[in-house]
Amino acid sequence: MNTRYLDEGFPLLHWATEVEAVCPKCNEVGVFSGNPYWKDWHATFFCHGCSHSLQTDRDGWHGPVLGMGRRPCSTCGHQWVRVEKVFDDASKINGESTKSKCPQCKSENEVSLKFTRTEPTDHAIDPFFGLELALKEDTRHGTVWAYGATHLEQLKLYTSAQLREGDGTKWSYFTRHPKWLKTSKNRKMVLKAISKLEKRLITNKGSG
Ligand SMILES: [Zn+2]
Ligand SMILES: [Zn+2]
Numbered sequence: 528m529n530t531r532y533l534d535e536g537f538p539l540l541h542w543a544t545e546v547e548a549v550c551p552k553c554n555e556v557g558v559f560s561g562n563p564y565w566k567d568w569h570a571t572f573f574c575h576g577c578s579h580s581l582q583t584d585r586d587g588w589h590g591p592v593l594g595m596g597r598r599p600c601s602t603c604g605h606q607w608v609r610v611e612k613v614f615d616d617a618s619k620i621n622g623e624s625t626k627s628k629c630p631q632c633k634s635e636n637e638v639s640l641k642f643t644r645t646e647p648t649d650h651a652i653d654p655f656f657g658l659e660l661a662l663k664e665d666t667r668h669g670t671v672w673a674y675g676a677t678h679l680e681q682l683k684l685y686t687s688a689q690l691r692e693g694d695g696t697k698w699s700y701f702t703r704h705p706k707w708l709k710t711s712k713n714r715k716m717v718l719k720a721i722s723k724l725e726k727r728l729i730t731n732k733g734s735g
Contacts, residue, residue, distance in 0.1 A: 590657015
């Protein structure tokens with residue numbers, strides 16, 4: 528039994544060549560094939576349920592965005608009427624303003640918003656369009672997630688290893704792992720989540 532894991536220092540994006548994600552149209556699972564290297568940043572998504580496709584050179588961010596704005600109240604002049612709100616799907620935003628009540632006189636104001644990309648608290652989205660990952664499993668401590676089969680396999684080897692070795696640069700995916708995923712006390716729980724994810728895989732080990 529192999530109880531050592533050698534961390535080669537790959538960043539998370541190394542595994543973004545193949546990502547299983549939830550289709551924004553039909554909620555079935557689709558697969559990304561991607562090139563996650565900044566010079567050739569590109570990805571195509573194809574849904575296995577409804578054949579919906581997305582391409583980075585044609586389609587925009589579908590993930591969560593933070594909309595922020597403020598204005599003086601148009602009724603009483605109070606500064607400020609503020610809005611700070613997370614929108615789950617950037618592609619569904621119509622117009623760039625929203626209504627908000629003045630904290631002083633309670634009248635409705637139209638506040639224009641500026642948007643910046645954000646991440647859900649479990650970080651379980653794809654890096655190209657921000658779609659929800661298909662391979663995620665909630666545990667008591669947080670969400671165990673992976674992009675695809677190869678990523679999940681590495682996560683499993685790492686989790687089962689009694690001894691973890693590697694260069695540990697600060698960009699290494701495993702170095703940046705949250706503590707609850709690293710601690711041996713949660714090993715059994717994490718491995719259980721991983722085996723549930725393995726059963727749902729639609730990509731193959733070693734292909735990405
Ligand atoms: Zn679909
Ligand atoms: Zn007011």
